[in-house]
Amino acid sequence: MDKVYITTAIPYVNGNPHIGHAMDYCLADVLARYFQMSGKEVKFQAGTDEHGNKIFQKAKELGVSVEEYTSENTEKFKDFIHKLGVSYTDFIRTTDTEHEKRCQEIWRKLSDHIYLAKYEGYYCTGCERFVTKKEFDENDGVCPDHQKPYEKLEEENYYFRIADFKNKIRKAIIDGEMVILPEFRKKEMLRLLEESPDVSISRPTTQLTWGVPVPDDDTQVMYVWIDALSNYITILGYPEKDISEWWPAVAQFVGKDILRFHAIIWPAMLLGLGLPLPKTVVSHGMILADGQKMSKSIGNVIDPVEVIDKYGLDAFRYYFLRHIDTFSDSDFTWAKFEEAYNNELANDLGNLVQRLATLASKNGIEIEDNNTRNFSGEYKELMEKFQFSKAFDLVWEKVQNLNKRIDEEKPWSLAKNGETEELKECLSNLISDLLSVNYELSPFIPATTEKIFEVFKNPITPPTTPLFPKN
């Protein structure tokens, strides 16, 4: 049996789960369910990124141990993932001991490409971070948040020599060995690749302690990259285990904001380890609130949990998988959401199920349905190109066509005229086609499609409460 591996970006647990994380999970989940239904064995990773100063400080502020803090937050993310109905199979925390050990092994294996160098720059003791030259100039050398002049500071860091891999990465991207989606991001990445400097991958312990220690140097701790990115393979047991049955991943889902790390640093690491590159890196767009970027300060943040609590999980999945484009930025407003909910979920699909079930049950129709179901060619093609919103559109067209057909074939007239044979055939066909459509809807809105399959088991019984109630 074919095996496929799908990954999601691991969120940094210093905040609450938000809509951006939800996108990652939903997209990956649709693909996972699709592959599962296609008879593949699926491994689906999810996890949390838990190291770094921000988390360390946050815990300190709250007066709890950092272990307690990260555990609590990880639970929040797990709850969130469950709430989204995500069918992940494996969960990783970067604080897992196994992960930390494996990370150190990975560091050792990459050591030919790692060097120690001095970094000199301007540093704000208030922010506890270096600022860019540009930022320094813009603020006239004084931190606007702390009203303190930046200090010139130098520190020693380990660097990972991206330059060693640039040619190979470029070639892999161009040849499609590692596909970057969407296409326009690929171009952007190729350009960024050319400019990519070697990347700093450690911090002195004087600055950062909450992280994986650098092997054989107790004055340095790993900075995010090797620690976080390696999760995709440490979860599979790398390096002790042979991961070739799962790796390379068929798809790695990331937000466009972190695509560059997954298209440059991550491939460089893999090449350094002698591992194949992921087959596809899928970058999804951002969700805008009424045309604007969501931000806490503007106060226009859409909380996915609120949407789910108000309208149900599948309504959420429906909107975000169909009306939010898979690749480019799309807009969310409550008005649009409600419109889609009422017109499409309730009127198109909910009502279709209701009217067909009622017609069948009133006329004592029994369904003989032992067809093996499968996905249409066009649907498969779109799904395998990760064009989920397009695939969803395609299926929805079929839903609407069924409503059309009912109107054309007028089963209620057949019943009135006592044309029982014709009636039976008409309804059986309609129901059978609905169930085929339902099958294709399953990766997107699994709970609803399960209910629909339930409705059309003999004896056919119309849902007692609407699938998508209005108000």
Next chain:
RNA sequence: CGUGGGGUAGAGCAGUCUGGUAGCUCGUUUGGCUCAUAACCAAAAGGUCGUUGGUUCAAAUCCAACCCCCACAACCA
């Protein structure tokens, strides 16, 4: 000259690669149906395709210049 995306009916978008009567959804108006969650179906109205110039028998689509909006620029998606 930082990089990338975009400007097409009231709104949201497709069409641009591979030029050839401008399309979809919602909304609006009108008609039909009655199985259904006042749901469903049909039809109509509505656009100088950002601007200007060029290529062509023909341009939303190719070329050039310009205007406007948005995102990104080491992790507050």
